[in-house]
Amino acid sequence: MLKIKQADYDAMRQHGEETYPHECCGIMLGRPVIPGENEVVELMRAGNTRTDSAHNRYHIAPQELIKAQREGRKKDLEIVGFYHSHPDHPAHWSKTDFDEAHWYGCSYVITAVAQGKAEVTNSFLLRGSNEDDKVFDHEKIEVEA
Template structure:
């Protein structure tokens, strides 16, 4: 399961709207915690990343290795881990593609995809990357639990 606070959930969806008609991308920082039905990737922060794809930015994304290392160091400094990644699918379903699985390498991480149709975020889904190696990795549908903070009076 992926657990995310509402403001972070909304921020990654808005990121997709802002970069439309190109794909946005970013990193989910948090902790992997035990849950009743298995591990839970709990998001504490999202970090926007630049999409370095210049050839197909409308249907592909890439986070530069140097930027990813910088984000990983930032996470470590906060006592957090990389628990997932997010990107948008402009005018395409919020389902993983053959390219998404081929380019996913962080086993145990959540991969969040938002369908952005005509500039408006619609469906957001998450997929957990399972397996023990590149040879047997696969995506499994993952529930998203959105936490809504109570107003403090």
């Protein structure tokens, strides 16, 4: 399960609308509550550094990941997941999303943005210990007021 405040949930979806027709991306800082359950405390927007196909791919620069880790440590938080949008595509992971996911135990949130309007938002927990046994499990999103 992914626990997230309503304001942060809305901010992720709005980010997708703002970057349409390109994919947005960002980092979720928080705490793992128990194995398989993450709580988001703060979002960090990231720039999509993909120049070849930003309309259907995203990439977060390593410098931004390091910055997020450092900011998190100052607040006793860690990276618990990532979010991105799928312009005019379903809120489900693609083969590329799966191939490029390497943060085990993290939540990967995807918002479908149709014609500039955020629609469905889903989350997937990356389980496993290496490339041979990794899987994405659909996870419930609990939006807290």
